[in-house]
Amino acid sequence: MKQIPYLCNDEIDFREKIESFKESLAEMPEYSCILATIYVDSYFQEITPRLVDRLKRLLPDVKIVGGTVSANITAGVINLFGISLTFSVFFKSTVDVIAIPWKDGESARLGKDLLWYIRQLYQPVAVQMISSGYNLDLVPFLRELSNIPEDIAVFGGVVDDGTVSGPGFVFTAEEFIPRGMAVVIYKGRSLFVHMCSSSGWQPLGRKMKITALADNQTTIADLDNGTTVRDVYEKYLGVNWNESFLDEAVVFPVCINRNGTILNRMPRALRPDGSANYGADFQIGEVIQLCYGNPTVVIQGTYGIQYDMVRFQPEGIFAVSCWARRVLLNKDVNQELEVCRSCAPSTGIYALGEYVRDQKGRIHLNNMYLSIVGMREGGTVNLPNDMSYLHQKVRFQNKGNSVLSHMLHFVQAVSEELEDYNRQLRHIADTDKLTGMYNRGALDRLLEEEIRRSSEKMEPLSLMVLDVDNFKTINDNFGHLIGDASLMCVANIIQESVLEIDFPGRWGGDEFMVIMRDADSEAAMKIGERIRRNVEAFSMENGMLRMSISGGIATLHGLDDKDSLFKRADDALYRAKYKFGKNNVQIIK
Structure with a gap:
């Protein structure tokens, strides 16, 4: 496998990069499949069909997948502007690219259809999903898709849907989809996949029970039989319920524990009645807590990924990071992408939701995660003798992140002391004095x-x-x-x-x-x-x-x-x- 990423400034540059790739392709050995991944920002949305047509004319056999994003990851660096074009050349493996236009009310059927398709394939090893469209009812779809073999890696994310920079779309070589998915299935016995992920967000404050939901179970309408989401954000975070709410609240998700898996939910839209949409599902009776991200903890969590991925020695990397991580880290965001620069050529997106698979094989839409997927063709690799250079110390370009990190460390320490004291009080309150x-x-x-x-x-x-x-x-x-x-x-x-x-x-x-x-x-x-x-x-x-x-x-x-x-x-x-x-x-x- 060989991965070649390009960042293009305009349509002319895009064409020139394709020509450059064609020249390098002539020097490669015989290949089995080429996948072109294209991510464009909103500035280039109108010309995207022309870009796809151009690529199809110049390289008619190339499989194509892409979408509109607020930020792309090309060669291990975040880019807020431009066209990301990455060619993944496979010499022994192949990919299938599938377009899934969404049909409301048919989520389970769409999941069953994709499940059936994957089961017919020979040795599928990974499924990549990029989706577009606000408030898709994904729960039945993901429930059905979770029945694929547990050793198949699942990754991907949600592109812009109107909450960041305008309604977006995903696409394949044949179809543009404003509501739905573009799915890539990687297959072949010679293709090895290694996936690592990290969050760094931690719960803080009291626990609250969900007592009413709306909008495909993605909008919290009531907490503890009488508390609104607006009450929570205004009381505990001082975030006003106005047009700037999402800008301020995006780094403060809520978390739930679902059958042993911790899931984060990032606020996406507010309602006049005090409810808020989180873009992913909840269940009545689940307990939520507000969360915060400590910049030091967030970046340090990526060091373990880097060490793990260097040991795997990928030939290509696909990355998905949450939009809220970019907001939190700001100028320091490229520190979390060091793994994408030190291991292999990379492509990726900053998403509004990340598809993850838990240890029991269940697929979820999550937030606040960085997922790194490494791929290579071939088995045994020679590990580097010295990897001490990977252990780095966090050095913030934005000094505000350093101050914030120390303050959050203090808050966490005090909160843990208070929680320990509260546990003792609860134990006393719940215990019969005579019998224990x-x-x-x-x-x-x-x-x-x-x-x-x-x-x-x-x-x-x-x-x-x-x-x-x-x-x-x-x-x-x-x-x-x-x-x-x-x-x-x-x-x-x-x-x-x-x-x-x-x-x-x-x-x-x-x-x-x-x-x-x-x-x-x-x-x-x-x-x-x-x-x-x-x-x-x-x-x-x-x-x-x-x-x-x-x-x-x-x-x-x-x-x-x-x-x-x-x-x-x-x-x-x-x-x-x-x-x-x-x-x-x-x-x-």
Whole structure:
């Protein structure tokens, strides 16, 4: 593989660069495929069809993909103006380029069609997607496409869609697409792909739950049942809700934890009602936090990528970086692109969203990421003996970034101290003083949360309430100190008898509760019987004090809330104590 990038100043320069490439092509060995990647800024949008026609006439066999961008990456340097033209010459591998015009309401079908196409190919190794068009409903599309083999790398991004420099488009040799995708599929057993990514953004401040969404689940309409996005940005960041909102807020995304994957969402559009669109999807009930980027951390994160990519020794690099990274780093933005200069010839874009694939193979639209994709044909490489020169110290051209970095380090340190203190307070507030278990308030909150989680994931949930038999007699015969000690012993038995995923606690007095995750009636009954037997086998005061416990279990039904679930468990407990003579566990399904 050989990659040759050019930055062209105008249409004439574009033609001359093609001629120059044709001359160099004559000196290369026989090739299997050539891909031309073209990125243009808004100034050249009108002449882009002519550029594509020119390239097709001069090199009719070349595959073409491209789009309009606010900034391109050519030969490892960011450019805000010009035409980026990069030729990727493959000697053993090939690429397919596909145009996907978007059809609202057919997102899942489009994803299935692309999935089927990829499955028919011989040894696909990477999929590159560049998309255009505001507020595409990508969730069904990406869900279907996530079924491609997990070893296929996925990368790419969103070009301008009107939120930065005007509506843009993507294109292939045959088609220009204002709403949709241009997809490149790289294939061949001799093509090796290595992908690295880095963010550097960190969460800060309180967590907020999403309680209402709009616009294909990309607009947050409500937080915590009454708070708007405008409230959050004005209160915590002092960002005014006006025409300059996006300029100021773009480097302050929100983050979510989706099934173990941290995803960032960059604000893209504001609404008069205080809601904001983020250009990528959320889910009701997800918890968000504001994030900030520390310039030092952001750049240092790219040093690991550089080291990793030098070890891979690519022959060509494709880069995608978030537009917000350019805004944050400003004059220092080329420092993050050092990997694109030290490893191999490169091409890339600054995007309004980056396509990423998590460790489980799921594809997401993300923000704030730098993704570097290295490619080479051939297997074994000779690693350089000395790579110490790669370890660099961040040196800011923009001194404001240095000051900002120190201030953010201070804020993070103070925030961590405060969060640690708050964790201690929450633990105290949630803990029963006598037994050290969850107290009634914590159990009440956890039960509500687990019912919601279980309903969303369609997983079983059971609730067990327990009551120490004849506890008043224990207090009367042995005294309250021994009574308290017996409750602590019962609490220990319960905690040792349940699973790690369960939530055992003291409901009050001699009553206990266990919230049993992922437990149907049969599994819950086994846990209840285990607790009952262990309590029955325990004794105190040299065997003079023996105890027993009764329990009631209810399993979650589709229409249950916490009150109805608790009532059935309490009814089952009443049956165990007064119908079956105590020291037993009953269940109401």
